[in-house]
Amino acid sequence: MAGYIEDRWFKKGPDGKRSIPTDRHGQGKRYKVAGIPGVRARSFPDKQLTAAKAWLAQAQTTSARGEFIDPRDGNILLREYVDQYWWPSRTGDPATLETVSRRVRNQILPFLGSSPLRQIKVDTLRQWLKDLEGVISPGTAVTAWGYLNNILDCAVDDERILKNPCRARTIKAPTKPPSKARAWTRERVAAVQAALPLQYRILVDIGAGAGLRHGEALGLSEDDIDFEGGVIHVRRQVRSVAGKLVFSLPKGNKTRTVPMSDYLAARLAEHAAVFPSVTVTLPWKDPRPPTTKVEAKERAPQTHRLLVSNSNASAVRANMWNENYWKRALAAAGVIPEARKVPRKTGTGNRPVYEAAHEHGFHCLRHTYASVQLDSRENPVAVSKWLGHADASITLKVYGHFLPEADGRGRQAMDAWFSNSPDSAPSSPDAPQNLGAITGNSDSLPGEGTALPDSEVAETASELQEEAA
Structure with a gap:
């Protein structure tokens, strides 16, 4: 097998023994392991011949299998690996990349950036997760974990480390606590809307009446509203990238068409009459x-007649609007506490500071729209399409609890089905009613001509017990 160990301090004499000192005797490391295809030579100090032999054997074996990874490549610091190799290869939406960069540099590198890749072990990750507790929210921790997992996966693929410690069985990845989307009452929607400046009140109608996201509502053009067809075309959003506003496709890079109620159409017409659209590029x-x-072709500026704009005839910046108008309206409606007064850095009086209001953001209007649609028994597939979800399963996962009396209607259907069965009454007080009716009558299962075999009955009972547990 290819590979050898060179003694750089001694060379063989006439008797074949290593007894003649070389010109490098006593200088540097003594043993050099070399000659293995695809493996860089490695040196070992004096008195570590055993370690050199072990390295040679391991390198020969893993090289023959095509699995050799030089541990020296894992000496690079995590911060250096991210800056030099991982981050330059990232592609995608600029705003998304901006978010990824912020998460990595705020939640990962301050804690792990000074550690060599090969020294990031499972216990290192446990301590990192503990350090994050109380610093960031569980949801943000989940996101940060996903980015670190991807970084270390790339390090494995780049043959910097042998395995990714994030995938160890003994470490528990952070999870986001379950939460339900909350819809607002009609009274709360009206109260918050009334506390907004007149030119921004239409945004509440768009959010609650058509389910548009905040950026989509800010990017809505007069040309996107089809009064004759009774629909709104959601074709773009306004978002901030590197501190500058841009137009872009809606989330998921998908346009969509949303039905427009007569009430919303009237409100849009009233708004346009009082606040004419502003041309924004x-x-x-x-x-x-x-x-x-x-x-140049992809980033070419676009011009649209925006339905909502700032007083200086420019597009509205969502985060500034949230701080200056939305939170103020929430406080006026009693949704969040009143603002605290904090001295300005310039010394020119105080400025209002509101508490974080993530659960009371503009997205609540979108939740309200979904709740009204589903409560009216609108087809979830259609609602999913109007909301711009990838498929109906996402809609049901997020908004399934808005479906009205789902369990009540199911119980009523089962009662009606059993009541129509000639053998619905049990043969004795101790006889199992439901399973007995199913297995004892060939007509008990819709669309089935025969009773379930005993093996399937046992399997069905077992599944029911597991589900109940």
């Missing part, structure tokens, strides 16, 4: 100067 998707013809 913004870059498309990425505000950075293009470096190629393809980028």
Whole structure:
């Protein structure tokens, strides 16, 4: 098998023994392991011949299998690996990349950035998760864990480390506590809307009446509203990328069409009559100067007649609007506490500071729209399409609890089905009613001509017990 150990301090004499000192005798490391295809040579100090032999054997074996990973490649610090290798290879939506960068540099690198890749072990991750407790929310911890997992997966693929400690069986990844989307009452929606400036009240109608996200409502153009067809075309959103506003496709890069109620159509017409649309030009998707013809074409500015704009005839910046108008309206409606007064850094009086209100964001209007649609027994597939979800399973997962009396209607259906069975009454007080009726009558199962075999009955009973447990 290829590979050898070279003694750089002694060479063989006439008798074949290593007894003649070389020119390098006593300088540097004594033993050099080399000659293995695809493996860089490695040196070992004096008195570590045993370690050199072990390294040679392991390198020969793993190299022959094509699985050799040089542990020296894992000496690179996590911060250096992220900056030099992982981050430069990231591609995708600029705003998403901005979020990823912020998460990695705020929640991962301050804790683990100074650790070599090969020294990040399971116990290191346990301590990191403990350090994050109380610093960030569980949901943010889940996101940070996902990014670290991806970084270490890439390090494995780049042959920097042998395995990813995030995938160890003994460590428990952070989980986001279960939460339900909360819809607002009609009274709360009206109270918050009334506390907003007149030119922004239409945003509440758009959110609660059509389920648009905040950025989509801010990017809605007069040309997107089809009064004759009774629909709204959701074609873009306004978002911030690197501190600059841009137009981009809605979330998921999907446009959609939403039915428009007569009430919403009337409110939109009233708003347009009082606050004429403003023509706004913004870059498309990425505000950075293009470096190629393809980028120049993709980022070419677009101009749209926005339904809602700032007093200076520009697009509305969502985060500033939330702080200056939305939270103020929430406080006026009694949804969150009144603002605290904090001295301005410039010394020119005080500024209002409101508590965090993530659970009372503009998205609550979208939840309200979904709740009204589902409560009216609208088809979940249609609601999913109007909300812009990838498929109906997402809609049901997020908003399934808005479906009205789902369990009540199910019980009524089962009662009606059993009441129509000629053998619905048990043969004795101790006889099992439901399972006995199913297995004892060939007509008990809709669409089935024969009773269940004993093996399937046992399997069905077992599944019921597991589900109940």
